[in-house]
Amino acid sequence: MAxxxxxAIIMEVLWRxxxxxxxxxxxxxxxxxxxxEGTVKSLLNRLLKKxxxxAEREGRRYLYAPRLTREQYVSQESKGLLDRLFGGRVAPLVAHFSEQKKLxxxxxxELKKLLQELDDEQS
Known part of the structure; x- marks a missing residue:
């Protein structure tokens, strides 16, 4: 689901x-x-359709809660970014950030620690 x-701004409010x-x-x-108000309700309706x-009715209004977890959203978005920009590979993403002096x-x-942990798991 895209x-x-x-x-996502609406979802952040609901996740909090x-x-x-x-x-x-x-x-x-x-x-x-x-x-x-119309903009918020339109966005909520789009999220309901997705x-x-x-939504649960409470009196004359509806209360909204997320079905999609923040973790699911982050996973989808990060996979989409990797697939679109880096062919699904993490190494070129990290290389890009290192070239741009963003690390x-x-x-x-933290990356070294993560790599060591991944290496230890595979050994």
């Missing part, structure tokens, strides 16, 4: 705290995004 950038009403979501993200969220000493230490 989640757009705007839909749910269930939430459309009005709650609007109050949290509307001002900084410049969104009106089965990324579920800190801490990043490099």
């Amino acid at each position: 989640v757009s950038e705007a839909e 705290s749910s269930p939430r009403s459309a009005e709650d979501i609007l109050a949290e993200v509307g001002p900084q995004q410049g969104w009106q 089965k990324a969220v579920k 800190s000493k801490k990043d490099i230490a």
